[in-house]
Amino acid sequence: MNKQRNRIFFVPGLWITDQQLLRRTLVHKQYYSTPLLQRFFLLLISIFFSFSVFAQKQTGTLKISFINTVNGIPLVLNDSVYNNSFKETYSISKLKYYISNVRANKASNPQKEKNSYHLVNAADTTSLHFSFSLKSGNYTSFDFLLGVDSLRNCSGAQSGALDPLNDMFWTWNSGYVMFKLEGSSPQSGQVNNRIEYHIGGYAGANNVIKKISLPAAFEVIAGNTTELIIETDINKLWLGPNDISIVQSPVCSTPGALAKKVAANYSKMFSLKNAMIIKN
């Protein structure tokens, strides 16, 4: 028991700063005044953690990358002009959407990313990929929510990707904008030919949260990274299953019937382009 104790405290001493050392001394004192039962509990935790360190040998990393395209051509904000299936012309100045609750599936024991909330923002290349660790093995599919799950839409102030600072939380009607596309089109009768799709709604009939499942056979090797490259086709927003033309619907900014139609369309925009193993 004594030996165990020493190890706990000398090892951290190797790299912690003076200030932390001071604190550690406090903690150290605390340790000796800790009742036996708690110390036993500590020992249990230690053993548990040791196992988890060894267990880590069985884990690899899954990296998810997004390439936003229009009709397969990589999206360029502002400057490029595109055509939708109604021969309407448009350009895009802003594209942001939430990816959450990411899960990789295999025969047993699906692997969920913890605290899985990501805001993909076409204007910020660092937002176009994220990674998490998971058990090694052969996976058969991959799924995520396009949007923020309903619980987080009504759980108060959030942080990180869900921070209202990201300008993806409605202030007049609580809830996240799940998908935001802004730009312009000569076919829009709005001010400055603006087009604006702020798609949200998390409850009941207005729910636009989409579960996206991509069949994907890929392997995760312990200690290595597997990258899944997902391509989007933004043009899907206007076509199928619902016809949405810019001339008729240049703007959607409230939850409701139109938002649901737009979401049904853009939920078809994802496809798996490639899965590859990157040796670490």
Added chain:
Amino acid sequence: MKTRVIISLAVLFFTAQFFIGAKEIAGPGKPTYISFTIPPGWPKPAHDIFANNKLSEEGFQLGRKLFYDGRLSKDGNFPCASCHQQFAAFANYEHDFSHGFNNSFTTRNAPALFNLAWMPLLHWDGSINHIEVQPLAPLTAHNEMAENIDSVLKKLKADTAYKRMFKAAFGDGIINSQRMLKALAQFTGCIVSSNSKYDKVQRGETSFTQSELNGYNTFKAKCAGCHKEPLFTDNTFRNNGMPINTSLNDPGRMKVTGDRNDSLKFKVPSLRNVALTFPYMHDGRFTTLGLVIDHYRTGIQVNQSNLDSLLKNRLPMTNQEKNSLIYFLNTLTDSTLIHSARFAEH
């Protein structure tokens, strides 16, 4: 590899140790946690609003400072308290609509603020689903505080007093939107009104006069179906038969749900402190309680398709009943709340 294992083990041991002992290590930087008391005999709050926002004295005080701070608004003139005044039970005294940025007005009457934990949804139309995100609405509305979160945070970060207070409330000096919103919720969520004459009568500490008692009986017969005791609201959305205000065309609850059946439904407001919260209704159309009661007696538009079934026959009342009802409504004023130093600007 071996060193990595050792290091991670050590880190884990260290943190484990910290968690186990954490309870007893008291010292500077640790907030003083306080509890939220539910008045005896009251129902459980609609939300456990402090479950993920541990209430502390320091958090409450930070929230109070934010509530009274004009810097949360674009030009410095519109703190929360400019529209929610303590002496009016945190409603906007004598204003049908409140003043906002750049000589604008709000489009609804600023409601009194108290007993918010018992409200499943906030705002007249229930558009806000959580007390923590509520401030985002006035902060960013161009006709209210007209600010954006980024700029508010910059102002707060530039102030050493805030640095100190965020540290006291949250353990370190990081200032972010989540903490600001949680602190505000600690303040507004703690505003509870439960010490009016009515409450004292219920607790057996005093008794009603004869006319107050008569008024109470009228109230129970005519009004309590919606303005339910002890909160004096059931927090549902209903149409109480007022003609639409054609200069606003406010659809009420329908704005949120898109459902025609919700047209012209508004949240039943609490009648606690009602003597102080005039003018009345979502658009402040009635200036006195007498006019409100006249609406229920004779003014209700009985042909409205969504009119609440409790009001189909209006609420007929003699003048005497009306007068005693007003006496009763005056017993709902909570002078403890409006004079409490705890909720005042410091």
